[in-house]
Amino acid sequence: MDRRTFIRGAGLLVATAAGSQFVIGCSSGEPGGAAAPTTGPSGQQLRNLVYMTPFQHIISHSDVYVAQAQGYFAEEGLLITSIGGTGTASSVSQVAGKQAMFGKAAAVITCPLIADQDTPIVTIGQKDQVSQYSVASLPGKPLTEPGQWQGKTIGVISKGGTTELLLDAMSVAAGLDPTKVRKVVTGADVGSLEFLNRGEVDGFITFIGSETALRQRGVELNYLNTDLFAPLPGDSYFVTTETAKAEAEAITGFLRACRKAWKFMSDTANIDKVLEAVGVLNEIEVSDKALATAKVAAEVKVSTPKSGDFLSMDTAVWESGIELMRKSGIIKDTARPVTDFIDTTFITSV
Numbered sequence: 001m002d003r004r005t006f007i008r009g010a011g012l013l014v015a016t017a018a019g020s021q022f023v024i025g026c027s028s029g030e031p032g033g034a035a036a037p038t039t040g041p042s043g044q045q046l047r048n049l050v051y052m053t054p055f056q057h058i059i060s061h062s063d064v065y066v067a068q069a070q071g072y073f074a075e076e077g078l079l080i081t082s083i084g085g086t087g088t089a090s091s092v093s094q095v096a097g098k099q100a101m102f103g104k105a106a107a108v109i110t111c112p113l114i115a116d117q118d119t120p121i122v123t124i125g126q127k128d129q130v131s132q133y134s135v136a137s138l139p140g141k142p143l144t145e146p147g148q149w150q151g152k153t154i155g156v157i158s159k160g161g162t163t164e165l166l167l168d169a170m171s172v173a174a175g176l177d178p179t180k181v182r183k184v185v186t187g188a189d190v191g192s193l194e195f196l197n198r199g200e201v202d203g204f205i206t207f208i209g210s211e212t213a214l215r216q217r218g219v220e221l222n223y224l225n226t227d228l229f230a231p232l233p234g235d236s237y238f239v240t241t242e243t244a245k246a247e248a249e250a251i252t253g254f255l256r257a258c259r260k261a262w263k264f265m266s267d268t269a270n271i272d273k274v275l276e277a278v279g280v281l282n283e284i285e286v287s288d289k290a291l292a293t294a295k296v297a298a299e300v301k302v303s304t305p306k307s308g309d310f311l312s313m314d315t316a317v318w319e320s321g322i323e324l325m326r327k328s329g330i331i332k333d334t335a336r337p338v339t340d341f342i343d344t345t346f347i348t349s350v
Contacts, residue, residue, distance in 0.1 A: 038079045046079040049250060052100035054091040054235070055188075056084045057281035059295040060209060061104070062274060063127070063303075067261040069277035076253030082281065088161065096121060101243055102254060107233040107321055108165045108330060111341050115322075115333035120241045123342045125255045125311035128234025130302045133163055134211060134223040135170075137203035138196065142222035146174040146229055155186030155195050155204030163205040165330055169230035172328040190214055193221075212298045216291050230328075232321040234302070237311070244343055255311055256350045262310035266300050313344050 038046045053061045064082055067073050073080050083100065085091045091103035092110070096119055104127065113119035135154065137143040150171075156163040168178035186192040186204045190213050195201045206214070211223060226232075237258075239251060264270050271293050275286040286292040305312045319338045325331040 044074075044077065046074060046077055047250065048079045048081055049102065049254070050094075050100040051080050051082050051102040052091045052094040052104075053082060053085045054088045054104050055086070057082065057278070058209065058285055059278055059292060059299055060132075060235070062278050062296065062299065063258045063261040063265065065277040065281060066264055066274055067257040069273070069280070070261065070264060072257035072260045073254070076250075076257050078250065078253055078257070080254070084281070087158070092119070092121065095238065095240060098240070101239060101247070101250070103238050104235050105238065106162045106235050107318070107341070108162050108169070108325065110236070110238055111322060111325055112331050114341055115331045115336050121238045122241050122244050122340075123233075123236045123238045123313070124244065124251055125258070125347045126233055126236040126313045127311060128236070128302050129305045129312075131166070131225050131227040131232070131234055132208040132302055133166055133205050134225045135167075135203050136192075136196070136206045136211070136214075136221045136223055139220050139222050141202070143203045143224055144222070145224075146171045146176055149202060150176055150180045152202040153182040153184060153200070155192055155201040156183050157185070157188045157205060157207070159183070159185055163207075165328075166226045166230055166232065167205060169232065169324060169328045169330065170226060173229045173324060178328075190217070193219065196221075208298045208302055209295055212294045213291055216294055230324060231317070232324065233313075233318055236313075244346075248346065251346045252349055255347050259310045259350055262300070262303060265296060266304070268297075271296060311347055311350075313342055313347060315342070315344060318342050 038048050051064055061082070064080060068080055068082070088105045088109050091105055092113065094100040095103035106128070107123070110121060110123060114121060135143055143149055154167060156167060158164070164183055167181065167183065171178040171181060184201060186195045186201060188207060188210060190210050192204045192206060192210065193214065196204060214221060237255070239247070244251065265274050274296055275289065275292050278292070279286045303310060315338055318341060322331065322338060322341065326334060
């Protein structure tokens, strides 16, 4: 997708979503989406704020579901209404349009919008500390570096989305021309494997959920994590800049509750309660308990920082990631400081 047209398309989503499930009970009179206040179990008034997922209700977003189910949000005076998005654009557009307070997207999506479109959003906490995405290929024909897919065909999850941008960044980081790689859409589920088996692609980008599902099925593939060549910050929580200025208590409370949820999820003894929380919104996602358990473990693994605690942000990593996006042409701006993209004050105060 041309990043000059992304936000126009996102704005269309805001306009066409009015009155739909995306904005039920939301108020644009506040800095971020809010529904009617709710009385909690102990009788306290809870602020009902909206979180817009980047894509449906899946295990990738389970920290929010667990924080709600375990009462961590209630402890912060919050009730979080989670709305399943239809893609990253829906999360960005709903937050930018003040129909949701919290959204989630990767740096490769949010940074160009901030830098080149002046989209008024800022990242407040980083979920993925390691890339969720890998280039999968056949063990007998493994793709181990970008030069091997020059002139070949690679499957991406969506046209112009995170995975295509990451694939391009991997080529640029290796000093190669990304236009020499043919990209076709193979989707986000295990069905991508059929494209590879039929010889229609030489490899495809998969995310941690489908990679886990393939491993559970005993499918042997070679996986090359995108961080090995293009280390860019992954899925992260963001709010509008207006919300960041006006809602420090709510933002800190949201992050504190989500951090508690990740700690809860990291204890395997809690798996039944984790799956129950996800199942409230998506029964199919947890219908295969063994697979769902493996997905939770994989999410905890990619979300655990090398240092610090869950949702931490390393400013130096963001700075280097932004420079790589500039080198790759993903970001046109060359002057904005890292503080235009991230605000670490909230997570450091949790």
